[in-house]
Amino acid sequence: MTVIQVVRSEWTKIRSVASTMWTLSLAAVVTIALGMLISALSNHEFDNMGEKDRLFFDPTFISFAGMSLGELAMTVFGVLVVSNEYSTGMIRTSLAAVPQRGILLFSKIAVATGLALVVGTMTSFLAFFSGQSMLGSHRASIGDPHVLRAVIGGGLYMTLIAVFSMGVATMLRSSMLSLGILMPFFFLISNILGNVGATKKVGRFLPDQAGSKIMQVVAPINDKSPYGPWGGLGIMALWVLAVLAGGYALLKERDA
Template sequence: MAVTQVVRSEWTKIRSVASTVWTLSLAVVVTIALGMLISALSKNEFDSMSRRDRLSFDPTFISFAGMSLGQLAMIVFGVLVVSNEYSTGMIRTSLAAVPQRASFLLSKIAVATGLALLVSLATSFAAFFLGQAMLGSHRAQIGDPGVLRAVIGGGLYMTLIAVFSMGVATMLRSPMLSLGILMPFFFLISNILGNVSATKKVGRYLPDQAGSKIMQVVTPLDDDTPYGPWGGLGIMALWVLAALLGGLLLLKKRDA
């Protein structure tokens, strides 16, 4: 089967499954709404902040506060894109139609990544502009140093979260098992490792902790992270690559 036909088939699968459409919609709404709320609260609290907190005040990063929950929906999207076929048994039909398993998986990942990137970039720009509107006089401008990089980086971050989830789901095949591992990993384990002094140096190399660096414009005063915004995104990309390679290897080795 030609690559274009495989890509077209994967696009049809994704857009015909209501759950994937709803999860992307939820990612947009949650990220923007929560970002606006946190930005409005930050504006009201700015005058009561300490001098130290004001020096570390990052209006751009604050407008992305909703991504902490928005990435939850992106994780679900990434898992569903891959594991839906396993849960329904359609994976056998798909692999019979496309025996080249690498082509099958890469086409699926490419289509889903393109969709996730489009939605994520639109969400990131909307979250920024609406968040800055809530911040009033404390707002940042898109032309300020580092701001455009952070806004584009926010879209890349959410996309990589989805792709990482696709790789993990390919390895585990089960949607429940995949979500059962990814949710605690990003929302519990990562936060614990990143905030406990004994494990902080390890936590900063986890995908979400490293990748979120791309959205920072103002570096916190006590930040001793040994990499910059693009370095952090690069670390996250390596995690994503490892997950995809692991998924591809297992897909080639085992039965459907």
């Protein structure tokens, strides 16, 4: 099979599995809805905030408050894209049709990444505009300094979360095991390491902690990160490349 045929085949696989498409839709809905809710609450409470909190208030980042749930859905999407074939046994058929395992893997990653990028970018822009509509006079404009970078970065962040999950699922070949590791990693371990004084210096280099900096326009009060927004996204991208390389190495060496 040619590369184009493999890409078309992977696109057919992804769109024909209802769970993957529903997961992407859920990522968009929960990110936008929760962002609107938190933005509305922040607008209501703004007058009760302390002077320092008002000074460091970041209306752009507030509109991305739902990104944590969107991140959860993107993680599930990334895992399902890879692990569905292993759970059904279709991976044997795929490898028989495309013996070049690198072409098979990276065609799948490319198609899923493109889909995640489209959904993630649309979600980020919609979350921003809907969130700002809830913030009243405290809202930011897309033309304000660094706001467009943060909004575009939100879409890139969601995409990299999905691709990171694909790499982990390729290494582990099991949806249960992959989610059993990724969920605690992103939603428990990373938060603990990133917020406890003794481990902050390590936690700030984890993929989600570093990558999320791209969505900030106003740096938090206690931010001492040794990198900027694009540097943080670069660190996240290096994590993604590492797990993809690990997934490819294991796929190349072991049986289906």
